[in-house]
Amino acid sequence: MRVALFLTCVNDTLYPDTGRAVVALLTRLGVEVDFPTAQTCCGQPHYNTGYRHEAEPLARRFAEVFGACDAIVTPSGSCGAMVRELYPRMGERARAEGRGDTLAAALAPVVPKTYELTEFLVDVLGVTDVGAYFPHTVTYHPTCHGLRNLGLGDRPRRLLEAVEGLELVELPGAEECCGFGGTFAVKNADVSAAMGADKVRNAASTGAEVLCAADNSCLMHLGGTMARLRTDLRPVHLAEILASTKEAAAV
Numbered sequence: 184m185r186v187a188l189f190l191t192c193v194n195d196t197l198y199p200d201t202g203r204a205v206v207a208l209l210t211r212l213g214v215e216v217d218f219p220t221a222q223t224c225c226g227q228p229h230y231n232t233g234y235r236h237e238a239e240p241l242a243r244r245f246a247e248v249f250g251a252c253d254a255i256v257t258p259s260g261s262c263g264a265m266v267r268e269l270y271p272r273m274g275e276r277a278r279a280e281g282r283g284d285t286l287a288a289a290l291a292p293v294v295p296k297t298y299e300l301t302e303f304l305v306d307v308l309g310v311t312d313v314g315a316y317f318p319h320t321v322t323y324h325p326t327c328h329g330l331r332n333l334g335l336g337d338r339p340r341r342l343l344e345a346v347e348g349l350e351l352v353e354l355p356g357a358e359e360c361c362g363f364g365g366t367f368a369v370k371n372a373d374v375s376a377a378m379g380a381d382k383v384r385n386a387a388s389t390g391a392e393v394l395c396a397a398d399n400s401c402l403m404h405l406g407g408t409m410a411r412l413r414t415d416l417r418p419v420h421l422a423e424i425l426a427s428t429k430e431a432a433a434v
Contacts, residue, residue, distance in 0.1 A: 304342060305342070321391055322393070342425060
């Protein structure tokens with residue numbers, strides 16, 4: 184199977200190791216991975232901040248870049264939800280405004296073949312044990328877009344539970360938002376910081392070494408909070424845990 188990696192802006196700019204981990208993981212599972220270098224932002228920051236028309240050229244670009252791919256995999260629930268949930272709304276809105284069906288037609292092919300990483304592993308490849316080794320205590324934070332928009336359910340937990348050496352401990356208040364929310368963290372900084380502090384304190388109370396999530400935007404927010412609160416926790420993207428092996432650990 185051949186898939187295209189949609190890395191996302193945050194990962195490309197700040198967390199490239201997550202992208203490398205996705206490629207290593209999928210390659211180990213026999214998947215041929217392409218990385219279309221023409222990819223850009225999916226338009227989520229614009230759309231969520233109210234600049235919906237300005238997001239449309241970015242959505243069209245996404246469709247042009249990824250339209251011919253068999254499947255599109257992203258290590259980001261928020262960007263995955265943008266494509267799956269909001270691209271159809273963009274097409275419907277353009278039609279309702281009398282601008283025709285061209286946007287909807289352009290976006291329709293990429294929507295059903297865009298997968299968040301854990302969806303692709305569990306639903307498409309049919310695996311939960313990916314041959315990973317990660318000898319650490321981990322607690323898992325289900326991010327809002329993955330939990331509420333994509334409905335990832337227990338897929339991430341099933342993948343983590345199958346990792347050799349990993350001890351998964353329950354996170355109190357797991358389904359509560361971490362407070363990031365993109366521009367919410369900027370426009371409502373005090374509330375965002377308080378929510379992040381609650382999440383980190385709950386994670387620290389578990390005694391875990393690692394706070395894991397499937398979206399680096401949330402982990403960026405929580406990592407900054409961990410540093411300010413001076414906890415012993417460290418944030419790690421789920422893909423990096425699943426890509427870890429005994430061979431790599433021995434190096």
